[in-house]
Amino acid sequence: MRIGAAWLGRTLPATRTTLPRATTTIYLEIDEERSFARTLVDAPEGGHLVWLVGSQEAITGHLLEHELAHVVLASRFGDSMPIWANEGIASRYDNQRRKIIRQQKLAGFVTMDSWPHLDRLLVGEIRQQWQYAAAVSLTDYLVERGGRTKFIQFVADSTDNIDTALAAHYGIRSLSQLQHQWQQAVREQVSGQQRPTVIATAREAAAPRYVR
Ligand SMILES: [Zn+2]
Structure with missing residues (x-):
């Protein structure tokens, strides 16, 4: 929400919709040894996919926020940014x-x-x-x-x-x-x-x- 307000001048709507295009699925794996994060915008099966692998500290500290910034930007640009x-x-x-x-x-x-x-x-x-x-x-x-x-x-x-x-x-x-x-x-x-x-x-x- 904060990221949307900062860059797009608006917060994204809270939604309960089950429309596949409006959802973001986050795969989370706590792993102290590895650090990996990726976002796939407009996945073939619909919606956005985010993968996060890392220590709890890394995920909550910065990995999640970085990937969510991609998701927020996708609400403005789709996959064409x-x-x-x-x-x-x-x-x-x-x-x-x-x-x-x-x-x-x-x-x-x-x-x-x-x-x-x-x-x-x-x-x-x-x-x-x-x-x-x-x-x-x-x-x-x-x-x-x-x-x-x-x-x-x-x-x-x-x-x-x-x-x-x-x-x-x-x-x-x-x-x-x-x-x-x-x-x-x-x-x-x-x-x-x-x-x-x-x-x-x-x-x-x-x-x-x-x-x-
Ligand atoms: Zn990135």
Whole structure:
């Protein structure tokens, strides 16, 4: 409900209907060793299917929320939402460990000056951690620039013509201009994150232990 209000500006209706298209079936397996989560939108047998395998902590902590974000977004887009934006939103509900991994990937792009090409990222699968890192970072960049409602509208329009949608919603001329601006934003974010950490660590080391 919270996810629907945040991104679609509405909560989804509570329902008791047995219509297959309106239901989401969640398969849950508590397993301390494994961690797995998938959502299948518009399954052949009707409705959506969510699989969750993991520790209770992982499932309630972030796996469930990430997958439910996909289900909520399906209420707006069906199965036609561009994958980068779908994962870009859902991954915002991930745990801190995954966020730190993605931050390290972004730092890697900056250090190596080697960047994912947005023309490929925006049309392909998102499977590797660096692809998640780029998708989430690009989502964050655009959401910070224009808010969530505009982002959803942009994503909906982007499937027709990405350059036109960028110009209409963000005043960005083309995908290559977005590439340039996003890289600049990531550079600034990464350098901003690194400096305070170094200072904080230095202060901590210098400060007596009992001072809090
Ligand atoms: Zn996902």
